[in-house]
Amino acid sequence: MRLPLIPPAELSEEQKPLYDDMKSGIGEKFNAFEAIRADGALMGPWNPWLHEPQIGGAIWDLTKAMSMQASLTDNARQIAILVTGAHFNAAYEIYAHVAVAEKEGMSEERLSTLVAGVKPTGLAGGEEVAYDVAHALVNGGVLPRPTYDMAVTTFGQHGANELIYLVGLYCLVSVTLNGFNVPVPEKE
Structure with missing residues (x-):
């Protein structure tokens, strides 16, 4: 892994709101697999997105739109x-x-x-x-x-x-x- 996982205590002020939103969404829609480490650090694509909150936030918004309002089976x-x-x-x-x-x-x-x-x-x-x-x-x-x-x-x-x-x-x-x-x- 090229980017370290970020424990919640180490989040920057810019990362915190994105972390909270992603953690909430993971719990709601992405809970069939392991996506949050025991210490609360986000895994999978969420970690790289969290490292770059402006870019990651835009990708997360697209992910939410595609996942939470899906019409396909x-x-x-x-x-x-x-x-x-x-x-x-x-x-x-x-x-x-x-x-x-x-x-x-x-x-x-x-x-x-x-x-x-x-x-x-x-x-x-x-x-x-x-x-x-x-x-x-x-x-x-x-x-x-x-x-x-x-x-x-x-x-x-x-x-x-x-x-x-x-x-x-x-x-x-x-x-x-x-x-x-x-x-x-x-x-x-």
Whole structure:
């Protein structure tokens, strides 16, 4: 890990409000995996964001908007996020969102296939569209028109927009995690 975790007692005045907001949001929406160390220090992407409160605060605001007001189904969201994390081989993202998907009932077989970077069999409707959109976007270039059109048909314009933004956000999260070499918490 390239940036040390910041215990709450060591936060600057600029970091404290962001820390409080992130800790509250983690407790509400990101609680299927370990994100807060025993001493209260934030782990995962939250730690690098906390080191740069102006930039991290903007990313956190986007994360909240994408997480707290989501219209896509949980399965479609987790598929898109896992496709993105697998593409970047972002260990913490894969760890965290496998835990979220498991909590939501996604099968181990499907999870194993997704994190291996392979399209699972048996995807239905929006799940398959989420996979196709995420896969196309992380592999670069313009999203093909038939894939875009299918996303709009399946999710509506707002949902298609949300899916594209979601993949973009998790590209940023993956690069943050990899750039700062954020580790997966060790099991006791």
